[in-house]
Amino acid sequence: MAHPYSERLQKLMKSFTKFPGIGPKSAERIVLHLLKQDRAQVEELARLISESKANTFFCERCNNLSEKKMCHICDDSNRDHTILCIVEEPKDVASLERTGSFNGVYHVLLGALSPLEGIGPRELRLERLVKRIGAGQIKEVILATNPNAEGDATAMYLAELLKPFGRIKVTRIARGVPIGSNIEYIDQATLQRALEGRTAV
Amino acid sequence: MAHPYSERLQKLMKSFTKFPGIGPKSAERIVLHLLKQDRAQVEELARLISESKANTFFCERCNNLSEKKMCHICDDSNRDHTILCIVEEPKDVASLERTGSFNGVYHVLLGALSPLEGIGPRELRLERLVKRIGAGQIKEVILATNPNAEGDATAMYLAELLKPFGRIKVTRIARGVPIGSNIEYIDQATLQRALEGRTAV
Incomplete structure (x- = not known):
């Protein structure tokens, strides 16, 4: 046939x-x-x-998707550039933006730490993130990686990495988000609650 | 935002x-x-x-998808051009071909009779089909429209239409196929049974 x-x-x-x-x-x-x-x-x-x-490129500052060198969020002087929200993927930025309750800026890791898949701090280019945070403007870092094994490990690692910057408040989105899920699928209300209920690491 | x-x-x-x-x-x-x-x-x-x-075009003889004027089935002299299987869509041809148990040729209606959607005999260009059948080569017509309301009505209509061609055997695929479903989703074994168990209309 x-x-x-x-x-x-x-x-x-x-x-x-x-x-x-x-x-x-x-x-x-x-x-x-x-x-x-x-x-x-x-x-x-x-x-x-x-x-x-x-x-479509990755924003040269935050790795978000962008048609220009710098994305519309990094380029927006009305956003609060002292609060940095760290996420895994561009789609997570989209999900958080849809809540309408975050006016800071982002850093997109383009992944999460995963020893099994060979993704370490070098693959996520964390040195670039530390340099950005070390530049002095940022006062608070919100760790909004996925609430699963890789995302939690990444958040813990980042929290350790940021300890030398004692003046910076480091928070993790509240555990209102269901464990084991992916940020992109969570409803806006839960995500909003998670942003509001963030706790110091 | x-x-x-x-x-x-x-x-x-x-x-x-x-x-x-x-x-x-x-x-x-x-x-x-x-x-x-x-x-x-x-x-x-x-x-x-x-x-x-x-x-990709519609075969000028049977309406199946084709990259040439005539599809590879109509153009195949190893197929039995005396048995014509009438289906609603090109994907139904694909489903029937996958059973490997039909060696005749097809006619694709590109739809089914549906008064609610304004699809009548004219929209399905049934006069073209009757002309093809009237040409004399075809000895059996298998009505393989979907086993749902529109498909059944279309089969009944076609059976009536073909009555003047008394010498032609008109059959409907066996009611082994679940009522209310669509041909494209039916497993090959059931489709094969339905072909084998076809009954005179």
């Missing part, structure tokens, strides 16, 4: 199965849905994908 | 939510996953999407 789809379509379906949460059946539905859209829409999607990749 | 993602990324996320089964959260994950891939991979995906759309 010949495969029911052309090699090109098979390849496209396979590309989609590489995405999180998309299996072969979903990929098939996505591709067939694409083919039902009109040509202009499909071209627009292809262009958007290509341009998004070409124009 | 400014939106946490650039306008371009928001637009891309929104494009993905138009796909079946993809909500805002999945779209966010897909886009962030895209940005983590290397530039070449992303360009390849964009190119594949664009080329797939540009090079």
Whole structure:
């Protein structure tokens, strides 16, 4: 039996199965849905994908996603640049921003400490973070890594690392967040509570 | 609060939510996953999407997806061109082909009769189908529309339509398939049984 789809379509379906949460059946539905859209829409999607990749960088200060050298948060003089919130991923910045209850700035680690995966302080470029904090403007650091094993270990490590900066208050988001979960999935109210209830480390 | 993602990324996320089964959260994950891939991979995906759309047409004989004027099934002289299987969508052809137990040819309606959605015999271009069947080569027609209200109505309508062709055997796939479901989700064994157990209408 010949495969029911052309090699090109098979390849496209396979590309989609590489995405999180998309299996072969979903990929098939996505591709067939694409083919039902009109040509202009499909071209627009292809262009958007290509341009998004070409124009999105990591902010040179905080590692957040940005179309400029510096992201719109770091570049915003209305934000409180004395409070730094440390998160694992850009999507965590998005989640915290959606609560509307944080007006400080961020640092995105782009990961968490994980000896099993070979991710140590060097991979997270923590020396760069320490340099940023050592520059003197920051008065409080909020550790908002995920409330799971890697995120907790990362928070503990960072708390130790920041001890020499005695004048800086180091806090961890409150344990209102369910243990073992991921920040991106937590509802806004819980996240807001976790920000408000932060405790000294 | 400014939106946490650039306008371009928001637009891309929104494009993905138009796909079946993809909500805002999945779209966010897909886009962030895209940005983590290397530039070449992303360009390849964009190119594949664009080329797939540009090079995929409906077979001029059966409406199946094809990169040529005629699909590889219609163009295959090893297939039995006297048995015609009528399905709703190209993905149904794919499902039936995967069973490996059908060696005839197909006709894809690209829909089913649905008065509520304004889809009647004209929208399904049934006159074209009748013309194809009237050409004389076909000896048996298998009605493999979905075993739900629209699919059953479509099968009944087609059976009536084909009555004048008394010499043609018209069958419906066996009711081994669960009522109310969609053909694309049925396991191969059940589909195979349904093909084998087809009954005269």
